[in-house]
Amino acid sequence: MKALIRNILGEEFINDIFQKYFRWKEKVQYGIIYPILLKIPFAPNFYFLFSKSFGSEMKMFVGARMDYIKKQHHKTENLFLLRRNIHRLEKGLIMKNRRKIFALDYIEETVTLLKSLIASKNDNDQINWACDILNQYFEVTDAHPKRDNALKIFSTISANRNSDRSFGPFIVPENNKEDQYSFAVLAKKRKSVRFFEPNNIPERSLMDKAVELAALAPSSCNRQPFSFRIVDNPELVKKMAVLPGGTKGFSDEIVAMVAVVGQMNVSPSISDRHLMYIDGSLASMNFMLALESLGIASCPLNWPEDKNKDNKVRALLSLGDFERPILMIAYGYAAKDGKLAYSVRKPLDQLRRYN
Known part of the structure; x- marks a missing residue:
């Protein structure tokens, strides 16, 4: 039925109507609804009570x-x-x-x-x-x-110790200037790559190294409420690549993906409800820098709040009841003829303020 309507009215006409409706809806929200909600105590709670995004x-x-x-x-x-x-x-x-x-x-x-x-x-x-x-x-x-x-x-506890290392507190190691230089080079070199060599998927042993380095990222009380679900099966990649936002123009170029999955049942505190998003994001940046250091390109992919897409990934990856995707990362060896976006960053005076 939807396809028939699109054929009769035309794709361009339907998109134009949708954009006009969307802009009208936003005007009503910022001009009428939201100002009222901000003035009445507890009104936002009721307004978003039945929201699909917040509800799930x-x-x-x-x-x-x-x-x-x-x-x-x-x-x-x-x-x-x-x-x-x-x-x-x-x-x-x-x-x-x-x-x-x-x-x-x-x-x-x-x-x-x-x-x-x-x-x-x-x-x-x-x-x-x-x-x-x-x-x-x-x-x-x-x-x-x-x-x-x-x-x-x-x-009364008898553990079979399987390591000669000591895991107690230790003194802060001395800073190495070479490490500072190496990190600066690595951080400047890493860019989001969207075009990869076909049929050339990085070895799993390299991916394991990257995950181990990702795990060194800071984590609240060292709980690490995340995991890396690495997808290198071509058929599964094809199903996954079309789900993140912004991949419409290059989903066919993605040869492998990682779903960074958060786990919510790690704390009894309501104030910790965003823990998996924060810690998972910190680990994800470590992971992408680790990939770069191993010669593997990557691109973080937008994962919007979308219950239907969450459910699709949950089914494809057999996620647990308290797991959900935080973001997706495409990875592989950069195609020789693929271009990169320059993406000028904010200058220092827009990023930094003291006190």
């Missing part, structure tokens, strides 16, 4: 928060909570005027979590790190009933 995110957050709190109360496996608590202990240990006793409100929870994770054979550097930090904590803190009870639980 809020529904996911409610489910994610329920999942997190349920795990916390039932003392079941929760690696995100363990990572957060161990990081909090780390921060306590590095304080210059360290208190003789701290973390009493979560130390028992932490050792109980560690015990349950070791029991499920999640034995890796995360476990080694947790054990090293807890060892130091119990060595430097004074006696207290909660602390002593946690120590009893910790003493």
